[in-house]
Amino acid sequence: MEPRPAAPRPRLCDSLGADQTPSASTLNAARAEARPAGRRAPAVAAVLPAGGSGERMGVPTPKQFCPVLERPLISYTLQALERVCWIKDIVVAVTGENMEAMKGIIQKYQHQRISLVEAGVTRHRSIFNGLKALAEDQPDSKLSKPEVVIIHDAVRPFVEEDVLLKVVTAAKEYGAAGAIRPLVSTVISPSADGCLDHSLERARHRASEMPQAFLFDVIYEAYQQCSDYDLEFGTECLQLALKYGHIKAKLVEGSPDLWKVTYKRDLYAAESIIKERISQHICLIMDTKDENHVGHRLEEVLKDELNHVKVTSRLPCHTGRDLDQIVSEQCYSYVCVNVMTSDFEEIRKLVNMLEESNLSILYPVVVISVYFLDYKSVPFDQKMENLMQIREYAKEVKKRNILLCGLLIYYPQVFYPPQDPSCLT
Numbered sequence: 001m002e003p004r005p006a007a008p009r010p011r012l013c014d015s016l017g018a019d020q021t022p023s024a025s026t027l028n029a030a031r032a033e034a035r036p037a038g039r040r041a042p043a044v045a046a047v048l049p050a051g052g053s054g055e056r057m058g059v060p061t062p063k064q065f066c067p068v069l070e071r072p073l074i075s076y077t078l079q080a081l082e083r084v085c086w087i088k089d090i091v092v093a094v095t096g097e098n099m100e101a102m103k104g105i106i107q108k109y110q111h112q113r114i115s116l117v118e119a120g121v122t123r124h125r126s127i128f129n130g131l132k133a134l135a136e137d138q139p140d141s142k143l144s145k146p147e148v149v150i151i152h153d154a155v156r157p158f159v160e161e162d163v164l165l166k167v168v169t170a171a172k173e174y175g176a177a178g179a180i181r182p183l184v185s186t187v188i189s190p191s192a193d194g195c196l197d198h199s200l201e202r203a204r205h206r207a208s209e210m211p212q213a214f215l216f217d218v219i220y221e222a223y224q225q226c227s228d229y230d231l232e233f234g235t236e237c238l239q240l241a242l243k244y245g246h247i248k249a250k251l252v253e254g255s256p257d258l259w260k261v262t263y264k265r266d267l268y269a270a271e272s273i274i275k276e277r278i279s280q281h282i283c284l285i286m287d288t289k290d291e292n293h294v295g296h297r298l299e300e301v302l303k304d305e306l307n308h309v310k311v312t313s314r315l316p317c318h319t320g321r322d323l324d325q326i327v328s329e330q331c332y333s334y335v336c337v338n339v340m341t342s343d344f345e346e347i348r349k350l351v352n353m354l355e356e357s358n359l360s361i362l363y364p365v366v367v368i369s370v371y372f373l374d375y376k377s378v379p380f381d382q383k384m385e386n387l388m389q390i391r392e393y394a395k396e397v398k399k400r401n402i403l404l405c406g407l408l409i410y411y412p413q414v415f416y417p418p419q420d421p422s423c424l425t
């Protein structure tokens with residue numbers, strides 16, 4: 001087993017999640033349920049098989065390393081599991097030839113709690129290698145044996161804490177548990193001559209997805225007893241627990257986002273989902289606390305469209321504290337609405353804060369600086385000079401995954417009839 005890479009700098013904790021991310025009270029209740037009175041929560045580890053070649057993706061790069069928004073797919077899955085604080089170890093099985101690349105990903109994106117093991121020639125063998133790293137009967141094992149182990153494909157990036165908690169809670173009670181989804185197509189059985197032999201009643205069957213969870217001893221003993229045929233051709237861990245451990249896994253309905261990236265179209269879908277999620281988190285920054293600030297009109301419009309709009313006002317004298325609060329909101333799109341000020345240095349300070357927070361390591365960060373200026377009080381060429389500064393600076397920060405743009409709204413300083421405030425939007 002490869003030693004854990006050196007602990008990188010403090011990693012930002014990304015709070016992004018799909019809409020179904022459970023509330024803290026939900027999780028606390030489920031944790032309490034998972035923890036019989038007086039008993040400690042189970043020690044939980046995860047094994048991520050990531051040793052495939054991605055043949056069906058049809059590209060030279062194994063799909064787990066294919067870029068999504070210029071970041072390897074596996075990094076999103078690692079981030080999803082790292083967001084779950086009660087998973088103490090994450091063991092990733094990669095091929096020897098991809099070991100260095102995997103270490104580089106861990107370092108660049110500051111992943112933590114990751115241990116690497118050599119993958120096998122099949123998915124089951126990769127998973128078995130990951131389990132061996134957690135079993136304490138192995139000579140080079142550096143990890144403590146968990147009570148419950150999660151098995152999750154590295155190419156299923158959209159896994160949320162709630163389904164992980166459900167399968168772990170169920171595995172503790174039943175010995176094994178797995179996420180399932182309704183079938184989209186009907187399953188049929190062909191005869192030897194390539195004709196239909198029979199079809200399965202779709203409503204009575206389900207698709208087996210990931211994550212799955214097991215009492216560690218149940219699945220580890222199943223793999224130790226596994227036939228070579230099963231290791232070579234099997235695709236279902238739940239079946240191993242049934243066949244070798246006589247454990248009937250508890251089936252847990254999963255969300256639609258649990259699908260596995262298999263074909264190229266799945267990468268495009270993954271990118272769209274990620275873009276949609278990060279674009280839902282917007283932070284509006286205004287340059288005064290004035291409640292009549294035009295930014296509040298924009299806030300109303302955005303709140304009608306988006307789920308997470310944070311608003312803050314940044315007075316020049318309190319820039320440091322307000323900017324810290326802004327960055328802590330973990331947004332990835334910032335709209336700075338400037339009516340009173342149009343100080344380029346303010347934008348530079350914000351961009352520097354965003355960069356120092358490492359936000360732009362995980363996702364591209366968008367900063368839109370909007371200037372409202374009365375064209376009678378400010379000469380046009382002076383303001384355009386400001387925008388030109390932003391344009392040059394934007395070229396520089398784009399290399400650091402921060403997309404900066406400026407918008408100048410020049411308007412005559414006239415009185416808008418109160419019955420028509422929409423003129424300002």
Ligand SMILES: Nc1ccn([C@@H]2O[C@H](COP(=O)(O)OP(=O)(O)OP(=O)(O)O)[C@@H](O)[C@H]2O)c(=O)n1
Nearest residue numbers: 049050051052053054055056121122123126154
């Ligand atoms: N020898 C293998 C084969 C697969 N996997 C992993 O098992 C997961 C699910 O397998 P699959 O989608 O089949 O991945 P590939 O085998 O890479 O895909 P393909 O069958 O298209 O080659 C993936 O994270 C893959 O990296 C693995 O760890 N070791």
Ligand SMILES: O=P(O)(O)OC[C@@H](O)[C@@H](O)[C@@H](O)CO
Nearest residue numbers: 123153208209210235236237
């Ligand atoms: O068969 P593949 O290697 O493409 O993927 C493995 C899947 O079969 C597996 O992840 C789920 O079906 C649950 O076992």
